[in-house]
Amino acid sequence: MAEELGVQTKRSENFSDWYLEVVRKGDFIDQRSPIKGFDVITPWGYAVWEKIQQHFDSLIKQGGVVNAYFPLFIPENLIKKEEEHFAGFKAETFAVTEAGGEKLEERLFVRPTSETIMYYMYALWIRSHKDLPLRINQWNNVVRFDTKGTKPFIRGREFLWQEAHTAHATQQEADEQVKQAVETYEQSMEKQAIEPLLLVRPKSDTFAGANYSVVMDCLTQDGKVVQGPGTHMLGQNFSKPFNITFLDEKGQQQHVWQTSWGMTTRMIGLNVMQHGDDKGAVLPPEIAPIQVAIVPIMFTGKEDEIKKACESVKENLEKLKLRVHVDYRDYSPGFKFNHWELRGVPVRVEIGPKDVEAGVVTVVKRVDGVKKPIEMAKLREIRKMLKQIQKEMLKKSKKFLRDNTQDARELEKIKNSFGFSRANWCGSAECEKNLKAETGGYEIRGTLYGKKEKPFGPCIQCGKKAEQVVYIAKAY
Numbered sequence: 001m002a003e004e005l006g007v008q009t010k011r012s013e014n015f016s017d018w019y020l021e022v023v024r025k026g027d028f029i030d031q032r033s034p035i036k037g038f039d040v041i042t043p044w045g046y047a048v049w050e051k052i053q054q055h056f057d058s059l060i061k062q063g064g065v066v067n068a069y070f071p072l073f074i075p076e077n078l079i080k081k082e083e084e085h086f087a088g089f090k091a092e093t094f095a096v097t098e099a100g101g102e103k104l105e106e107r108l109f110v111r112p113t114s115e116t117i118m119y120y121m122y123a124l125w126i127r128s129h130k131d132l133p134l135r136i137n138q139w140n141n142v143v144r145f146d147t148k149g150t151k152p153f154i155r156g157r158e159f160l161w162q163e164a165h166t167a168h169a170t171q172q173e174a175d176e177q178v179k180q181a182v183e184t185y186e187q188s189m190e191k192q193a194i195e196p197l198l199l200v201r202p203k204s205d206t207f208a209g210a211n212y213s214v215v216m217d218c219l220t221q222d223g224k225v226v227q228g229p230g231t232h233m234l235g236q237n238f239s240k241p242f243n244i245t246f247l248d249e250k251g252q253q254q255h256v257w258q259t260s261w262g263m264t265t266r267m268i269g270l271n272v273m274q275h276g277d278d279k280g281a282v283l284p285p286e287i288a289p290i291q292v293a294i295v296p297i298m299f300t301g302k303e304d305e306i307k308k309a310c311e312s313v314k315e316n317l318e319k320l321k322l323r324v325h326v327d328y329r330d331y332s333p334g335f336k337f338n339h340w341e342l343r344g345v346p347v348r349v350e351i352g353p354k355d356v357e358a359g360v361v362t363v364v365k366r367v368d369g370v371k372k373p374i375e376m377a378k379l380r381e382i383r384k385m386l387k388q389i390q391k392e393m394l395k396k397s398k399k400f401l402r403d404n405t406q407d408a409r410e411l412e413k414i415k416n417s418f419g420f421s422r423a424n425w426c427g428s429a430e431c432e433k434n435l436k437a438e439t440g441g442y443e444i445r446g447t448l449y450g451k452k453e454k455p456f457g458p459c460i461q462c463g464k465k466a467e468q469v470v471y472i473a474k475a476y
């Protein structure tokens with residue numbers, strides 16, 4: 001991994017090439033694996049995932065969800081139980097037809113998601129209202145033969161995620177669970193300094209087998225959207241075919257109400273797209289695996305002194321609960337600056353002979369390149385600085401979303417638009433389809449979650465009475 005030239009492509013020239021360069025050179029992913037669409041998540045990218053994961057895992061546990069693990073394979077007969085769900089995934093599934101050199105009697109599907117295999121078990125486990133709610137999460141990998149091509153993290157054929165699946169006695173409790181899951185994702189997004197738009201998807205794009213889906217759409221710097229975490233109200237659509245029933249307090253047999261919700265390693269790519277600049281990634285301090293990279297500026301004869309200072313600064317910063325790394329490698333300082341800039345480490349600390357003499361360290365902020373000396377006795381300022389960076393990155397994301405959401409009253413305004421257009425829609429699937437075709441790929445992403453908006457004009461496509469206000473954008 002010695003190749004460390006800076007990023008050659010500018011975001012303004014070619015955002016897509018810029019992104020590919022950053023995730024590769026920044027050690028987030030390596031696409032040169034022998035199977036297309038099955039990428040290697042390299043150590044730095046994986047460490048970012050672990051940060052997102054650890055935070056989210058502790059949040060859901062506080063909310064009463066527990067972790068478990070279910071099998072990778074799903075037998076064909078099981079997948080056929082819920083036809084609508086299966087149909088939604090059929091084109092994307094990989095199937096195993098042979099094992100131990102023999103042809104299998106029944107195909108085994110590699111999970112594209114785990115509803116079916118988990119609900120088979122839920123039917124065995126749930127007997128009484130006393131067994132409810134049942135709330136289980138898995139951290140696993142899923143495989144989908146994505147036909148829209150591949151893009152590292154954003155569209156991969158195998159990805160890591162968490163998938164939580166809950167079962168409840170009443171519809172109201174399931175709706176409440178959806179709300180709670182959405183709030184948990186909001187907290188995760190805040191850590192990632194990303195402001196999403198919370199949308200209820202139109203029927204055409206609702207998760208296969210769900211009553212409704214609440215999805216977080218995130219704007220990228222090139223004005224498109226990437227779908228973030230999704231929460232699905234499954235109603236009784238799975239509990240009926242899978243026969244997941246319980247005896248209620250009156251001794252009546254009822255079907256459970258269910259939800260499922262997931263967040264994937266796509267978030268790593270989204271963070272790069274959202275915060276990166278022409279020098280590479282810019283990570284929010286809360287999810288940066290290393291928050292402070294110390295680069296010693298070695299001088300012949302002063303090595304011991306500088307090393308001592310580096311160790312002491314590291315120790316003191318660690319006492320402040322910061323994640324710190326000293327880069328002692330035998331590369332030039334310039335090479336190392338570039339290395340940590342590419343990876344998006346929020347703060348770099350340089351320590352050279354002059355700094356040691358003056359009792360200071362030179363601190364450089366990744367987000368704006370601003371450099372300033374900080375007294376060694378006042379290292380707490382670095383912690384304050386990181387908090388401030390986190391706050392400002394989130395603020396910037398909020399502003400970006402706000403500034404790039406515009407009302408559109410005619411189709412013309414949507415063509416070639418940047419970000420979200422807010423428009424009126426009659427609700428017909430035909431208008432939805434025509435709109436996408438006539439605008440060159442802009443899609444109705446959904447209606448605002450948790451807030452009913454009143455139409456401010458007729459349907460943007462057909463001119464008839466509008467039923468809802470929708471958000472339209474071009475998606476990755």
Ligand SMILES: [Zn+2]
Nearest residue numbers: 426431459462
């Ligand atoms: Zn219409």
